[in-house]
Amino acid sequence: MRTEEIQRLSHAWLSRSESYYSMTSREFEDAIAQLFRNLGYQVKQTPYSGDGGKDAILLKNDIKYVLECKSGAQSIGRPDIQKFHSAMIHEGAVEGFYVNTGKFSPPAIEYAKEHKVKLYDRHTFSSLVAEAYPVPESASVAKTMCLRCGEIIELPVQGPARSSVCPAGHNVVSTVSLEDLGVFISGVPYCKKCNSPMRICKGYRGQFWGCPGYPKCRFTRHFGGETEATSRSRNRRGR
Structure with missing residues (x-):
């Protein structure tokens, strides 16, 4: 979610x-x-x-x-x-x-x-x-699930009021903030090599963006950072 x-x-x-x-x-x-x-x-x-x-x-x-x-x-x-x-x-x-x-x-x-x-x-x-984007959407709140009872409530994504109680009385803290958006602010990232929309993958260091064309295309991207492949290519070119 x-x-x-x-x-x-x-x-x-x-x-x-x-x-x-x-x-x-x-x-x-x-x-x-x-x-x-x-x-x-x-x-x-x-x-x-x-x-x-x-x-x-x-x-x-x-x-x-x-x-x-x-x-x-x-x-x-x-x-x-x-x-x-x-x-x-x-x-x-x-x-x-x-x-x-x-x-x-x-x-x-x-x-x-x-x-x-x-x-x-x-x-x-x-x-x-x-x-x-003909229908503007609200970017002020995000749905958050109570991990104790499964109730879903909406909480602000910024400001001090990012926690509340669910209908069952459990404390719920928002798991989404504007800072978490990272590369998402620019939309779902596309692979710089094959131009395919990337997907979320899990590795031993956590989540990252991976190309759906793997293993043929091994391009990856960090959350909130530049692509690994881009960084390496710049180093090779001396940029």
């Missing part, structure tokens, strides 16, 4: 546009990738660094698109859109999506219109979220 509630909370967070503004750049990239999956796109994310000016390659109805995400940027200028357009040409994409929590300069907006780049900024971003 705890795992199911964390997954539900992650979806609830992603259904609220204001949640994206507090994410790290990596969480933001993952969250936007999940957003476009909800919109029906096949999404293949690029490495977090050295991505060639794009964060993901999208496919829908056999048509290729390119995605770029920026969080925390005050303003995106025309040179940034030109670089992104070059990435579109390199990938053979027919259109691009540039998602930015800040704003775009007038020259950037004009260039984007002429080169099939669709822009989402702080004023239009909420409409994109609403399209992907």
Whole structure:
């Protein structure tokens, strides 16, 4: 139940546009990738660094698109859109999506219109979220089971009031907090190697994300941390 509630909370967070503004750049990239999956796109994310000016390659109805995400940027200028357009040409994409929590300069907006780049900024971003998550969910409470009698009650996921008593009078403490969300805030993680939705596995060190393609694909991911494979590859490349 705890795992199911964390997954539900992650979806609830992603259904609220204001949640994206507090994410790290990596969480933001993952969250936007999940957003476009909800919109029906096949999404293949690029490495977090050295991505060639794009964060993901999208496919829908056999048509290729390119995605770029920026969080925390005050303003995106025309040179940034030109670089992104070059990435579109390199990938053979027919259109691009540039998602930015800040704003775009007038020259950037004009260039984007002429080169099939669709822009989402702080004023239009909420409409994109609403399209992907048409029914916002509450992220304030989580279901928790009393381990003594099995009664299920709802408890806050943050603040001091994270414990209560069940109908049978037993003390129940919430097992879910916002800090527990970790990578869930970015939605259910996808394998960086084969792009499959990952599953929860149990190891001698506890739970972790594993690829459903195991043993052919051995990619794993920690709760609340970066992927082991990503970390090792960066070390090999000296990043």
